[in-house]
Amino acid sequence: MALRGRVALVTGGVQGIGRAAAESLLEKHAKVALVDLNQSVGEECKKELDEQYGQDNSIFLQCDVTDGGKLQEAFKSTVEHFGRLDIVINNAGINNEKNWEKTIEVNLTSVIKGTYLALEHMSKEYGKEGGVIINVSSMAAFLHSPYQPVYTATKHGVIGFSRALADASEHCNYGVRINVLCPAFVDTQLLLSVDCEETMGKFIKYKDDLKQKMDKYGVLKPSLIAEGMMRLVTDESLNGAVMKITCSKGIHFHVYEPLSA
Numbered sequence: 001m002a003l004r005g006r007v008a009l010v011t012g013g014v015q016g017i018g019r020a021a022a023e024s025l026l027e028k029h030a031k032v033a034l035v036d037l038n039q040s041v042g043e044e045c046k047k048e049l050d051e052q053y054g055q056d057n058s059i060f061l062q063c064d065v066t067d068g069g070k071l072q073e074a075f076k077s078t079v080e081h082f083g084r085l086d087i088v089i090n091n092a093g094i095n096n097e098k099n100w101e102k103t104i105e106v107n108l109t110s111v112i113k114g115t116y117l118a119l120e121h122m123s124k125e126y127g128k129e130g131g132v133i134i135n136v137s138s139m140a141a142f143l144h145s146p147y148q149p150v151y152t153a154t155k156h157g158v159i160g161f162s163r164a165l166a167d168a169s170e171h172c173n174y175g176v177r178i179n180v181l182c183p184a185f186v187d188t189q190l191l192l193s194v195d196c197e198e199t200m201g202k203f204i205k206y207k208d209d210l211k212q213k214m215d216k217y218g219v220l221k222p223s224l225i226a227e228g229m230m231r232l233v234t235d236e237s238l239n240g241a242v243m244k245i246t247c248s249k250g251i252h253f254h255v256y257e258p259l260s261a
C-alpha cells in the first residue's frame with residue numbers, strides 16, 4: 001500500500017509509540033487523526049507536527065477510547081475531515097494492575113471496539129474500499145511476566161481477537177488486513193508506571209525485578225517500533241501477521257505451527 005494521500009487514525013497517537021507511528025505516516029505523506037485522552041499533550045503534539053508536516057495533514061481529536069460513543073464520533077470526524085479512512089492503529093494502552101478492570105477496558109475492549117469501527121468505515125462488507133488495521137499487543141504475550149497478569153492477559157487477547165478476525169476478513173472478502181505488533185520494552189512514559197503503586201498495585205514490591213528485566217532485555221526506541229509498524233501497514237501480503245520487535249532479534253515474525261489433524 002502506498003501511503004501518499006491515505007488517511008490513518010491512531011489511538012494513543014500523541015506520545016510514545018503512537019506518536020512515532022503518526023510521524024512515520026506523515027513523513028510518507030499520509031494524513032493522520034491523532035485520537036487521545038490527553039488534551040494538553042495532544043495540543044502540544046499537534047502544534048509540533050504542524051510545524052514539521054503542515055497544519056492540513058493532521059487533526060487532534062480528544063477522546064477516551066473506553067467511551068464507545070466518543071470513539072464512534074472520532075471515526076466519524078476523521079472521515080468527515082479527510083474524506084476517507086484507510087489505516088487504523090489501535091495503540092492506546094495502559095499498565096494498571098490495581099485498577100485491572102480499566103486495563104481490560106483500554107487494552108482489550110477498546111481495541112475490539114476500534115477494530116469493529118474500523119471495519120464499518122473500511123470493509124467492502126459496508127461498501128467501502130478496504131484498508132489495514134494494526135492492533136498493538138506486546139512481547140508480554142509471549143514471555144513469563146508474573147507481575148503484570150492482567151496486562152499480559154489483555155495482550156494475549158489482542159492477538160487472539162486480531163488473528164481470528166484476520167481469517168474472517170480473508171474468508172468473507174472484507175478487503176481489510178488485520179495485523180498485530182508486539183514490542184518488547186520501549187522507551188516511553190509507560191515504563192514509568194513500574195515505580196508507581198497506583199498502577200502496579202500489590203506487585204509494586206517486585207518493581208526491581210521488572211527493572212532488571214528491562215536491563216536484561218534492553219529498551220527499544222519508538223522509531224524502530226514505527227519502522228515495524230510501517231511494514232505491517234504497507235506490505236499487502238501480511239494479514240493475521242504477528243510481528244515481534246526485540247533488542248536481541250530486531251523486527252521479526254512469530255511463526256505459528258500449522259494445525260495437524
Ligand SMILES: NC(=O)C1=CN([C@@H]2O[C@H](COP(=O)(O)OP(=O)(O)OC[C@H]3O[C@@H](n4cnc5c(N)ncnc54)[C@H](O)[C@@H]3O)[C@@H](O)[C@H]2O)C=CC1
Nearest residue numbers: 012016017036037038064065092093138185186188189190
Ligand atoms: N512502552 C513499552 O515498553 C511497550 C508498550 N506496548 C504497548 O504500546 C502501546 C503504546 O504504549 P506507549 O507508547 O509505550 O505508552 P505511552 O503511555 O507513552 O502512550 C500511550 C498513549 O495512550 C493514551 N491513552 C491512554 N489511555 C487512553 C484512553 N483511555 N483513551 C485514549 N488514549 C489513551 C495516552 O494518553 C498516551 O498518549 C500500548 O498499547 C502498550 O501496551 C507494548 C510493548 C512494550
Ligand SMILES: CC/C=C\C[C@H](O)C(=O)/C=C/C=C/C=C/C=C/[C@@H](O)C/C=C\CCC(=O)O
Nearest residue numbers: 095138139140184185190191194217244246248
Ligand atoms: C512496567 C512495565 C510496563 C509496561 C509493560 C511494557 O509495556 C511491555 O509490554 C513490555 C514487554 C516487554 C517484554 C520484554 C521482553 C523481551 C524479550 C526478548 O528480548 C526475548 C527474545 C526473544 C524472544 C523470542 C522470539 O522473539 O522469538
